Amino acid sequence: MTSPANAAGAQAGQAYARYPSLVDRTVLITGGATGIGASFVEHFAAQGARVAFFDIDVAAGEALAGQLGDSRHAPRFLACDLTDVDALKKAIADVKRALGPIAVLVNNAANDKRHSIAEVTPEFFDAAIAVNLRHQFFAAQAVAEDMKQHGGGSIINLGSIxxxxxTPNMPVYLTSKAAVQGLTHALARDLGPFGIRVNTLLPGWVLTEKQRRLWLDDEGRRALQEGQCLQGELMPEDLARMALFLAADDSRMVTAQDFIVDAGWA
Known part of the structure; x- marks a missing residue:
């Protein structure tokens, strides 16, 4: 059965922009098995890119790879705990051997678990930073040499509005997401001389299946209606289409920038 996101990816190939520079380009996406990440995988695969994606959700990752098996290049799923930096580096090395030099990195993986200030322990703080921020740096570090040798590349770090x-009841998550923009600016400066572009993509409230199941209620719907300038639901494919532009050569002189896709809320 085709998922709604997969159907949107197929539609994107017909109704939205095509980027010839992404054809056969190796793209790595973290947290790609579900939600926004899955839409990234689908949209890059629809462009003819060589896509690899990491996730700890093995069942969802394998299912998505199977659904997209008839793409020009079947996406390659690798199970990986991104909070284990050694495992992350090994998985990236495996992608390089299988698909060639990585030209695009989409640092998507995160966990927006709600939490109060009082309940945060040092262990919780460190774990939240590891899943929401630390892996973005080490993934960028691991692909930088490929991009230098390739003559350039694009790193897209996922932030948040x-x-x-x-937003209340997520202090460590908010801290890590604010830091992502600092990381983007630092990497953009240091990697720019090598033609490597680094940008932040900041989603608004994207109504993934998880968000609908856990947190979207009548109060949330009212907040969306009042906060967004554009009425309607922000969907994963809306983020994916911006990521395609930032990955393609069309954005060759765009770096150290923060792109908000939130229907005008922030």
Whole structure:
């Protein structure tokens, strides 16, 4: 059965922009098995890229790879705990051997678990930073040499408008997502001389299956209606289409920038 996101990916190949520079380009996506990440995988595969994606959800990852097996290049799923930096580096090395030099990195993986200030322990803080921020740095570090040898590349770090909106009950998550923008600017400066572009993609409230199941209620719907300038639901494919542009040569002189896709909320 085709998932709604997969159907949107197929539609994107017909109704939206095509990027010839992405054909046969090796793209690595973290946290790609579900939600926004799955839409990234589908849209890059529809462009003819060589896609690899990591996730700890083995069942969802294998299912998505199977659904997209008839793409020009069947996406390659690798189970990986991104909080284990050694495992992350090994998985990236495996992708290089299988698909060639990595030209695009989409640092998508995160966990927006709700939490209060009082319940945060040092262990929780470190674990949240590891899943929401630390892996982005080490993934970028691991692909940088490929991109240098390739003559350039694109790194897209996923941030969030949640810290701009001062969303309650997620203090460590907001801290890590604010830091992502600092990481982007630092990497953009240091990697720019090698033609490597680094940008942040900041989603608004993207209504994935998880968000609908856990947190979307009548109060949330009212907040969306009042906060967004554009009415309607923000979907994973809306983020994916911006990521395609930032990965393609069309954005060759765009770096150290923060792109908000939130229907005008922040």
């Amino acid at each position: 949640s810290w701009l909106l001062k």
